[in-house]
Amino acid sequence: MLTANSLLASRLARTGRSLSWREHAASVACCHAAQLRNLFRMRDRQASEALGDDAAWIKVPTPTVSHPKHQAWEQFVRHFISAAIATLAIASPAGAADQIGDQSTVTRRTPMGTGAELSTGIEYQDGTFGTAQKVETTSIPTNLRVATGRFQFTATLPYLRIDAPANVVGGGGGLFGLPIIVDPSQPATRVRREGLGDLRLGASYLVPLSGVGLTLMGQVKLPTASQRKKLGTGKPDYMMGAELAKSFGRFTPFADLSYTIAGDPQGFDLRNAISVRAGVAGQIAAGLRGHISYDYAQSLSRLAPDQEQISTGIDAGLTNRLSLGLYGSAGLSQVAPDLGAGLQLGVRLF
Incomplete structure:
Protein backbone atom coordinates (compact mmCIF):
# COMPACT_ATOMS: atom_id res chain seq x y z
CA MET A 1 0.00 0.00 0.00
CA LEU A 2 1.34 3.43 -0.98
CA THR A 3 1.85 5.92 1.78
CA ALA A 4 0.67 9.53 1.59
CA ASN A 5 4.24 10.63 0.85
CA SER A 6 4.78 8.17 -1.94
CA LEU A 7 1.48 9.18 -3.56
CA LEU A 8 2.49 12.83 -3.39
CA ALA A 9 5.96 12.05 -4.69
CA SER A 10 4.52 10.08 -7.63
CA ARG A 11 2.16 12.93 -8.47
CA LEU A 12 5.03 15.44 -8.37
CA ALA A 13 7.14 13.19 -10.60
CA ARG A 14 4.34 12.94 -13.20
CA THR A 15 3.61 16.65 -13.26
CA GLY A 16 7.19 17.84 -12.84
CA ARG A 17 5.98 20.35 -10.22
CA SER A 18 8.11 21.34 -7.24
CA LEU A 19 6.79 22.33 -3.84
CA SER A 20 6.02 26.03 -3.53
CA TRP A 21 7.90 28.10 -0.95
CA ARG A 22 4.74 28.21 1.23
CA GLU A 23 4.46 24.41 1.18
CA HIS A 24 8.13 24.05 1.94
CA ALA A 25 7.99 26.57 4.81
CA ALA A 26 5.00 24.81 6.32
CA SER A 27 6.84 21.49 6.06
CA VAL A 28 9.91 22.82 7.84
CA ALA A 29 7.74 24.30 10.62
CA CYS A 30 6.03 20.97 11.14
CA CYS A 31 9.41 19.33 11.73
CA HIS A 32 9.79 21.26 14.97
CA ALA A 33 7.21 19.03 16.64
CA ALA A 34 9.39 16.58 18.52
CA GLN A 35 6.60 14.03 18.80
CA LEU A 36 6.54 13.56 15.00
CA ARG A 37 10.27 13.71 14.25
CA ASN A 38 10.62 9.99 13.64
CA LEU A 39 7.55 9.93 11.43
CA PHE A 40 8.94 12.78 9.33
CA ARG A 41 12.21 10.97 8.79
CA MET A 42 10.44 7.78 7.73
CA ARG A 43 8.20 9.61 5.24
CA ASP A 44 11.12 11.60 3.84
CA ARG A 45 13.02 8.37 3.29
CA GLN A 46 10.05 6.84 1.47
CA ALA A 47 9.71 9.89 -0.76
CA SER A 48 13.43 9.80 -1.60
CA GLU A 49 13.27 6.12 -2.54
CA ALA A 50 10.30 6.72 -4.82
CA LEU A 51 11.68 9.77 -6.71
CA GLY A 52 15.42 9.43 -6.33
CA ASP A 53 18.02 11.86 -5.07
CA ASP A 54 16.34 14.85 -6.73
CA ALA A 55 13.34 14.52 -4.46
CA ALA A 56 15.16 13.80 -1.21
CA TRP A 57 14.38 17.30 0.18
CA ILE A 58 10.60 16.86 -0.01
CA LYS A 59 8.82 17.29 3.35
CA VAL A 60 5.11 16.61 3.47
CA PRO A 61 3.12 19.11 5.61
CA THR A 62 1.77 17.34 8.66
CA PRO A 63 -0.61 18.70 11.30
CA THR A 64 1.36 20.05 14.22
CA VAL A 65 1.17 18.79 17.78
CA SER A 66 1.65 21.47 20.44
CA HIS A 67 4.95 21.37 22.29
CA PRO A 68 4.65 21.83 26.07
CA LYS A 69 6.15 25.31 25.68
CA HIS A 70 3.57 26.07 23.00
CA GLN A 71 0.80 24.82 25.29
CA ALA A 72 1.99 27.15 28.08
CA TRP A 73 1.96 30.09 25.66
CA GLU A 74 -1.53 29.16 24.41
CA GLN A 75 -2.77 29.00 28.01
CA PHE A 76 -1.33 32.48 28.67
CA VAL A 77 -3.05 33.87 25.57
CA ARG A 78 -6.40 32.36 26.61
CA HIS A 79 -6.10 33.93 30.07
Whole structure:
Protein backbone atom coordinates (compact mmCIF):
# COMPACT_ATOMS: atom_id res chain seq x y z
CA MET A 1 0.00 0.00 0.00
CA LEU A 2 1.34 3.43 -0.98
CA THR A 3 1.85 5.92 1.78
CA ALA A 4 0.67 9.53 1.59
CA ASN A 5 4.24 10.63 0.85
CA SER A 6 4.78 8.17 -1.94
CA LEU A 7 1.48 9.18 -3.56
CA LEU A 8 2.49 12.83 -3.39
CA ALA A 9 5.96 12.05 -4.69
CA SER A 10 4.52 10.08 -7.63
CA ARG A 11 2.16 12.93 -8.47
CA LEU A 12 5.03 15.44 -8.37
CA ALA A 13 7.14 13.19 -10.60
CA ARG A 14 4.34 12.94 -13.20
CA THR A 15 3.61 16.65 -13.26
CA GLY A 16 7.19 17.84 -12.84
CA ARG A 17 5.98 20.35 -10.22
CA SER A 18 8.11 21.34 -7.24
CA LEU A 19 6.79 22.33 -3.84
CA SER A 20 6.02 26.03 -3.53
CA TRP A 21 7.90 28.10 -0.95
CA ARG A 22 4.74 28.21 1.23
CA GLU A 23 4.46 24.41 1.18
CA HIS A 24 8.13 24.05 1.94
CA ALA A 25 7.99 26.57 4.81
CA ALA A 26 5.00 24.81 6.32
CA SER A 27 6.84 21.49 6.06
CA VAL A 28 9.91 22.82 7.84
CA ALA A 29 7.74 24.30 10.62
CA CYS A 30 6.03 20.97 11.14
CA CYS A 31 9.41 19.33 11.73
CA HIS A 32 9.79 21.26 14.97
CA ALA A 33 7.21 19.03 16.64
CA ALA A 34 9.39 16.58 18.52
CA GLN A 35 6.60 14.03 18.80
CA LEU A 36 6.54 13.56 15.00
CA ARG A 37 10.27 13.71 14.25
CA ASN A 38 10.62 9.99 13.64
CA LEU A 39 7.55 9.93 11.43
CA PHE A 40 8.94 12.78 9.33
CA ARG A 41 12.21 10.97 8.79
CA MET A 42 10.44 7.78 7.73
CA ARG A 43 8.20 9.61 5.24
CA ASP A 44 11.12 11.60 3.84
CA ARG A 45 13.02 8.37 3.29
CA GLN A 46 10.05 6.84 1.47
CA ALA A 47 9.71 9.89 -0.76
CA SER A 48 13.43 9.80 -1.60
CA GLU A 49 13.27 6.12 -2.54
CA ALA A 50 10.30 6.72 -4.82
CA LEU A 51 11.68 9.77 -6.71
CA GLY A 52 15.42 9.43 -6.33
CA ASP A 53 18.02 11.86 -5.07
CA ASP A 54 16.34 14.85 -6.73
CA ALA A 55 13.34 14.52 -4.46
CA ALA A 56 15.16 13.80 -1.21
CA TRP A 57 14.38 17.30 0.18
CA ILE A 58 10.60 16.86 -0.01
CA LYS A 59 8.82 17.29 3.35
CA VAL A 60 5.11 16.61 3.47
CA PRO A 61 3.12 19.11 5.61
CA THR A 62 1.77 17.34 8.66
CA PRO A 63 -0.61 18.70 11.30
CA THR A 64 1.36 20.05 14.22
CA VAL A 65 1.17 18.79 17.78
CA SER A 66 1.65 21.47 20.44
CA HIS A 67 4.95 21.37 22.29
CA PRO A 68 4.65 21.83 26.07
CA LYS A 69 6.15 25.31 25.68
CA HIS A 70 3.57 26.07 23.00
CA GLN A 71 0.80 24.82 25.29
CA ALA A 72 1.99 27.15 28.08
CA TRP A 73 1.96 30.09 25.66
CA GLU A 74 -1.53 29.16 24.41
CA GLN A 75 -2.77 29.00 28.01
CA PHE A 76 -1.33 32.48 28.67
CA VAL A 77 -3.05 33.87 25.57
CA ARG A 78 -6.40 32.36 26.61
CA HIS A 79 -6.10 33.93 30.07
CA PHE A 80 -5.17 37.31 28.58
CA ILE A 81 -8.13 37.22 26.18
CA SER A 82 -10.46 36.29 29.03
CA ALA A 83 -9.33 39.39 30.89
CA ALA A 84 -9.65 41.59 27.81
CA ILE A 85 -13.14 40.49 26.84
CA ALA A 86 -14.85 42.62 29.41
CA THR A 87 -16.85 45.75 29.67
CA LEU A 88 -15.63 48.51 31.88
CA ALA A 89 -18.35 47.62 34.38
CA ILE A 90 -20.12 50.95 34.01
CA ALA A 91 -22.26 50.56 37.12
CA SER A 92 -20.46 47.99 39.20
CA PRO A 93 -18.35 49.05 42.16
CA ALA A 94 -14.99 47.74 41.05
CA GLY A 95 -14.23 49.00 37.54
CA ALA A 96 -11.69 51.72 38.12
CA ALA A 97 -11.80 53.34 34.70
CA ASP A 98 -15.44 52.86 33.94
CA GLN A 99 -17.36 55.82 35.30
CA ILE A 100 -15.11 58.49 33.88
CA GLY A 101 -14.10 56.30 30.93
CA ASP A 102 -17.64 56.17 29.54
CA GLN A 103 -17.47 59.96 29.08
CA SER A 104 -13.99 59.89 27.56
CA THR A 105 -13.51 61.38 24.09
CA VAL A 106 -10.28 59.39 23.64
CA THR A 107 -11.21 55.76 24.25
CA ARG A 108 -14.51 55.80 22.37
CA ARG A 109 -14.69 55.02 18.65
CA THR A 110 -17.64 57.37 17.90
CA PRO A 111 -16.32 60.71 16.63
CA MET A 112 -17.48 64.05 17.96
CA GLY A 113 -20.71 65.23 16.39
CA THR A 114 -24.43 64.87 16.82
CA GLY A 115 -25.87 61.44 17.57
CA ALA A 116 -27.27 59.05 20.15
CA GLU A 117 -26.36 55.50 21.08
CA LEU A 118 -28.25 52.95 23.20
CA SER A 119 -26.24 50.02 24.53
CA THR A 120 -26.43 47.07 26.88
CA GLY A 121 -24.30 44.08 27.76
CA ILE A 122 -23.23 41.79 30.55
CA GLU A 123 -20.40 42.23 33.02
CA TYR A 124 -18.78 39.95 35.57
CA GLN A 125 -16.23 40.63 38.29
CA ASP A 126 -14.83 38.59 41.12
CA GLY A 127 -12.35 39.08 43.91
CA THR A 128 -12.14 39.35 47.67
CA PHE A 129 -12.01 43.18 47.67
CA GLY A 130 -10.12 43.11 50.95
CA THR A 131 -12.59 40.75 52.66
CA ALA A 132 -12.09 37.15 53.75
CA GLN A 133 -14.56 35.75 51.20
CA LYS A 134 -15.01 35.85 47.45
CA VAL A 135 -17.31 38.56 46.08
CA GLU A 136 -18.99 37.98 42.72
CA THR A 137 -20.82 40.79 40.89
CA THR A 138 -22.83 40.44 37.67
CA SER A 139 -24.29 43.53 36.03
CA ILE A 140 -26.55 44.10 33.02
CA PRO A 141 -26.32 47.84 32.32
CA THR A 142 -28.54 49.90 30.02
CA ASN A 143 -26.66 52.94 28.73
CA LEU A 144 -27.77 55.98 26.75
CA ARG A 145 -25.18 58.34 25.27
CA VAL A 146 -26.12 61.53 23.40
CA ALA A 147 -23.55 63.78 21.69
CA THR A 148 -24.15 67.20 20.21
CA GLY A 149 -21.22 69.29 19.07
CA ARG A 150 -18.65 69.39 21.87
CA PHE A 151 -21.10 68.20 24.54
CA GLN A 152 -21.83 64.61 25.53
CA PHE A 153 -24.47 63.34 27.96
CA THR A 154 -24.68 59.84 29.45
CA ALA A 155 -27.17 57.87 31.56
CA THR A 156 -26.64 54.36 32.97
CA LEU A 157 -29.04 52.14 34.90
CA PRO A 158 -27.83 48.61 35.72
CA TYR A 159 -29.47 45.46 36.97
CA LEU A 160 -27.17 43.99 39.64
CA ARG A 161 -26.65 40.55 41.08
CA ILE A 162 -24.22 40.27 43.98
CA ASP A 163 -23.10 37.02 45.62
CA ALA A 164 -21.13 38.10 48.69
CA PRO A 165 -21.09 38.26 52.50
CA ALA A 166 -23.99 40.25 53.95
CA ASN A 167 -21.64 42.97 55.22
CA VAL A 168 -20.56 43.86 51.66
CA VAL A 169 -22.51 46.74 50.15
CA GLY A 170 -22.79 46.97 46.38
CA GLY A 171 -22.79 50.25 44.51
CA GLY A 172 -20.80 51.91 47.25
CA GLY A 173 -17.73 52.58 45.16
CA GLY A 174 -18.53 56.13 44.15
CA LEU A 175 -18.33 57.30 40.55
CA PHE A 176 -14.90 56.03 39.54
CA GLY A 177 -15.36 52.36 40.39
CA LEU A 178 -13.97 52.64 43.89
CA PRO A 179 -13.85 49.72 46.37
CA ILE A 180 -16.96 48.04 47.72
CA ILE A 181 -17.95 49.39 51.13
CA VAL A 182 -17.96 46.87 53.97
CA ASP A 183 -20.55 47.34 56.72
CA PRO A 184 -19.01 45.93 59.93
CA SER A 185 -22.39 45.93 61.70
CA GLN A 186 -23.72 43.15 59.45
CA PRO A 187 -22.91 39.41 59.79
CA ALA A 188 -20.52 37.83 57.29
CA THR A 189 -23.07 35.19 56.23
CA ARG A 190 -23.02 34.78 52.45
CA VAL A 191 -26.08 36.29 50.72
CA ARG A 192 -27.13 36.54 47.07
CA ARG A 193 -29.15 39.67 46.19
CA GLU A 194 -30.25 41.29 42.98
CA GLY A 195 -32.19 44.29 41.71
CA LEU A 196 -31.79 47.67 40.05
CA GLY A 197 -28.59 49.56 40.75
CA ASP A 198 -27.94 53.28 41.11
CA LEU A 199 -28.74 55.59 38.19
CA ARG A 200 -25.73 57.55 36.95
CA LEU A 201 -26.08 60.77 34.92
CA GLY A 202 -23.04 62.38 33.34
CA ALA A 203 -22.02 65.26 31.09
CA SER A 204 -18.77 66.25 29.41
CA TYR A 205 -17.45 69.12 27.29
CA LEU A 206 -14.53 69.04 24.85
CA VAL A 207 -12.70 72.37 25.25
CA PRO A 208 -11.75 73.93 21.87
CA LEU A 209 -7.95 73.93 22.08
CA SER A 210 -5.32 73.61 19.35
CA GLY A 211 -2.92 70.65 19.47
CA VAL A 212 -4.25 69.09 22.67
CA GLY A 213 -7.58 67.65 23.80
CA LEU A 214 -9.08 68.74 27.12
CA THR A 215 -12.41 67.30 28.26
CA LEU A 216 -14.20 68.52 31.38
CA MET A 217 -16.54 65.98 33.00
CA GLY A 218 -19.12 65.70 35.74
CA GLN A 219 -21.37 62.93 37.02
CA VAL A 220 -23.97 62.32 39.70
CA LYS A 221 -25.03 58.99 41.16
CA LEU A 222 -28.70 58.91 42.15
CA PRO A 223 -29.59 56.34 44.85
CA THR A 224 -32.08 54.17 42.96
CA ALA A 225 -30.59 50.89 44.28
CA SER A 226 -32.18 49.14 47.23
CA GLN A 227 -30.45 50.06 50.47
CA ARG A 228 -32.31 47.24 52.26
CA LYS A 229 -30.76 44.66 49.92
CA LYS A 230 -27.31 46.28 50.30
CA LEU A 231 -27.21 47.06 46.55
CA GLY A 232 -26.35 50.71 47.29
CA THR A 233 -25.63 53.18 50.06
CA GLY A 234 -28.91 55.04 49.62
CA LYS A 235 -27.12 58.38 49.17
CA PRO A 236 -26.06 60.36 46.08
CA ASP A 237 -22.42 60.84 45.07
CA TYR A 238 -20.95 63.56 42.88
CA MET A 239 -17.89 63.58 40.65
CA MET A 240 -15.98 66.24 38.69
CA GLY A 241 -12.96 65.59 36.54
CA ALA A 242 -10.88 66.35 33.47
CA GLU A 243 -9.14 64.38 30.74
CA LEU A 244 -6.05 65.58 28.86
CA ALA A 245 -4.95 63.93 25.60
CA LYS A 246 -2.43 64.51 22.81
CA SER A 247 -2.44 62.62 19.50
CA PHE A 248 0.70 61.36 17.78
CA GLY A 249 -0.39 59.79 14.53
CA ARG A 250 -2.62 56.79 15.29
CA PHE A 251 -1.84 56.81 19.02
CA THR A 252 -3.14 59.15 21.73
CA PRO A 253 -1.65 59.20 25.24
CA PHE A 254 -4.14 60.44 27.83
CA ALA A 255 -4.51 61.13 31.53
CA ASP A 256 -7.60 61.58 33.72
CA LEU A 257 -8.04 63.22 37.11
CA SER A 258 -11.32 63.18 39.06
CA TYR A 259 -12.61 64.08 42.50
CA THR A 260 -15.56 62.25 44.08
CA ILE A 261 -17.74 63.82 46.76
CA ALA A 262 -19.28 60.91 48.65
CA GLY A 263 -22.71 60.86 50.23
CA ASP A 264 -23.10 60.51 53.97
CA PRO A 265 -25.11 57.32 54.64
CA GLN A 266 -25.84 56.52 58.26
CA GLY A 267 -23.47 53.97 59.75
CA PHE A 268 -20.65 54.50 57.21
CA ASP A 269 -17.45 56.48 57.65
CA LEU A 270 -16.90 57.80 54.11
CA ARG A 271 -14.52 60.38 52.72
CA ASN A 272 -14.06 62.26 49.45
CA ALA A 273 -11.51 60.74 47.12
CA ILE A 274 -9.22 61.44 44.18
CA SER A 275 -8.88 59.07 41.21
CA VAL A 276 -6.38 59.11 38.35
CA ARG A 277 -5.63 57.05 35.30
CA ALA A 278 -3.06 57.24 32.51
CA GLY A 279 -2.78 55.27 29.32
CA VAL A 280 -2.74 55.27 25.56
CA ALA A 281 -5.49 54.81 22.98
CA GLY A 282 -4.92 53.87 19.36
CA GLN A 283 -6.73 53.49 16.06
CA ILE A 284 -6.05 49.82 15.36
CA ALA A 285 -7.93 49.77 12.04
CA ALA A 286 -10.82 51.50 10.32
CA GLY A 287 -13.71 51.46 12.81
CA LEU A 288 -11.62 49.74 15.49
CA ARG A 289 -10.14 51.60 18.47
CA GLY A 290 -8.35 50.18 21.49
CA HIS A 291 -6.82 51.42 24.73
CA ILE A 292 -4.87 50.32 27.79
CA SER A 293 -4.44 52.24 31.05
CA TYR A 294 -3.24 52.16 34.63
CA ASP A 295 -5.95 53.18 37.12
CA TYR A 296 -5.58 54.37 40.71
CA ALA A 297 -8.43 55.34 43.03
CA GLN A 298 -8.53 56.34 46.67
CA SER A 299 -11.02 54.39 48.71
CA LEU A 300 -14.20 56.15 49.79
CA SER A 301 -14.30 53.86 52.80
CA ARG A 302 -11.67 54.19 55.51
CA LEU A 303 -12.05 50.43 56.07
CA ALA A 304 -10.59 49.56 52.65
CA PRO A 305 -7.23 50.32 51.04
CA ASP A 306 -6.85 52.18 47.76
CA GLN A 307 -7.41 50.47 44.42
CA GLU A 308 -4.98 49.87 41.57
CA GLN A 309 -5.63 47.99 38.36
CA ILE A 310 -4.81 47.68 34.67
CA SER A 311 -7.67 48.20 32.20
CA THR A 312 -7.83 47.48 28.49
CA GLY A 313 -10.50 47.38 25.83
CA ILE A 314 -11.54 47.80 22.22
CA ASP A 315 -14.52 49.49 20.61
CA ALA A 316 -15.45 48.20 17.15
CA GLY A 317 -18.00 49.29 14.58
CA LEU A 318 -19.83 46.23 13.24
CA THR A 319 -22.01 48.25 10.86
CA ASN A 320 -22.92 51.91 10.45
CA ARG A 321 -25.29 51.55 13.43
CA LEU A 322 -24.02 48.60 15.49
CA SER A 323 -20.94 48.64 17.72
CA LEU A 324 -19.30 46.09 20.00
CA GLY A 325 -17.17 46.92 23.04
CA LEU A 326 -14.87 44.36 24.65
CA TYR A 327 -13.15 45.43 27.85
CA GLY A 328 -11.19 43.93 30.69
CA SER A 329 -9.33 44.65 33.90
CA ALA A 330 -6.86 42.95 36.21
CA GLY A 331 -6.34 44.03 39.80
CA LEU A 332 -2.97 45.15 41.14
CA SER A 333 -4.06 45.78 44.72
CA GLN A 334 -5.87 43.76 47.38
CA VAL A 335 -9.16 45.61 47.07
CA ALA A 336 -9.30 45.61 43.25
CA PRO A 337 -11.19 42.84 41.44
CA ASP A 338 -9.02 39.89 40.46
CA LEU A 339 -10.69 39.82 37.05
CA GLY A 340 -13.32 41.82 35.21
CA ALA A 341 -14.90 40.48 32.02
CA GLY A 342 -17.85 41.26 29.78
CA LEU A 343 -19.09 42.84 26.57
CA GLN A 344 -21.27 45.72 25.43
CA LEU A 345 -23.39 45.94 22.28
CA GLY A 346 -24.57 49.36 21.10
CA VAL A 347 -26.96 50.64 18.43
CA ARG A 348 -26.79 54.14 17.02
CA LEU A 349 -30.21 55.77 17.14
CA PHE A 350 -29.36 58.79 14.99
